Amino acid sequence: MALLPLKIEGACLGRRGRRWIGPVDLELAGQGTTIVIGPNGSGKTSLLRMMHGLERLREGSLRWSCPLEEARRKQAFVFQTPIMMRRSVLDNLAYPLRLGGMDRKAAQAEAEAWLDRVDLAPAARRDALRLSGGERQKLALARALIRSPEVLFLDEPCAALDGRATREIEAILQGASTSGTRLVMSTHDMGQARRLADEVIFVLGGRVHEYSPADRFFDQPETPQASAFLRGDIVE
Ligand SMILES: Nc1ncnc2c1ncn2[C@@H]1O[C@H](COP(=O)(O)OP(=O)(O)OP(=O)(O)O)[C@@H](O)[C@H]1O
Helix, strand or coil: CCCCCEEEEEEEEEECCEEEEEEEEEEECCCCEEEEECCCCCCHHHHHHHHHCCCCCCEEEEECCCCHHHHHHCEEEECCCCCCCCCEHHHHHHHHHHHCCCCHHHHHHHHHHHHHHCCCHHHCCCEHHHCCHHHHHHHHHHHHHCCCCCEEEEECCCCCCCHHHHHHHHHHHHHHHHCCCEEEEECCCHHHHHHHCCEEEEEECCEEEEEEEHHHHHHCCCCHHHHHHHHCCCCC
16 A cells, blocks of 8 residues: 555644644655755754654644554654664664564675665675764665665755765665655755755744745745745744
8 A cells, every 4th residue: 555645634743731843734745855944943853753753743643545554664764863783784784674574695685785776885894883974874874775665754864974975865865766765854955955855845933834846945935934044044
């Protein structure tokens, strides 16, 4: 069964009488890459975590088009600072496949193929904890993509990376998108947003302020706040 569309209605995050996100109404469907942008503290990370099911809703609902267990298996999340296991780079990829029931040889072959794809084959035997930031993020991406998720959420995956690593990550993401993985990713980098976005979610004050096709958002934003944000003004 297909995972999408995802339907979110009146969803809020909060605790003890305080609400920091919402209400959010959103339908995520189709193909391509959705870029989540907005000022610092506007709620980008919280929105992604909410969509992925990492946060308990205080109000509202969030429904995938298939049963929840299946939905969980078909999506993945890449964090800004990926957590690596104290194992070799190869094992970091093969181990989750083994846990999923794949036999050792097949898991190893699959892991090696992915290391090739993300240009980490020469580092296969190295301790994953000794990788550079860019290498870690490529490994984290391979670890997410190796399970062929239908939807992949990414929270600022290039935030701490240099230009070269960012270019490599973007190439991997474009490949994943071309292969049919639906990407939903936050970024501070407006150049990156323009390079990757098919559509844009503009978050402000914990709410989805605009949700539009990328061309329309960048050329003719609907609200003065989005125009101001695109101009580089401080928006609250
Ligand atoms: N568990 C929590 N408890 C209380 N407040 C929270 C919690 N999680 C998030 N918030 C608040 O929600 C708001 C949005 O935070 P969030 O990290 O999602 O924003 P962001 O747009 O990702 O920020 P940045 O661009 O700085 O990473 C902030 O004001 C934050 O303090």
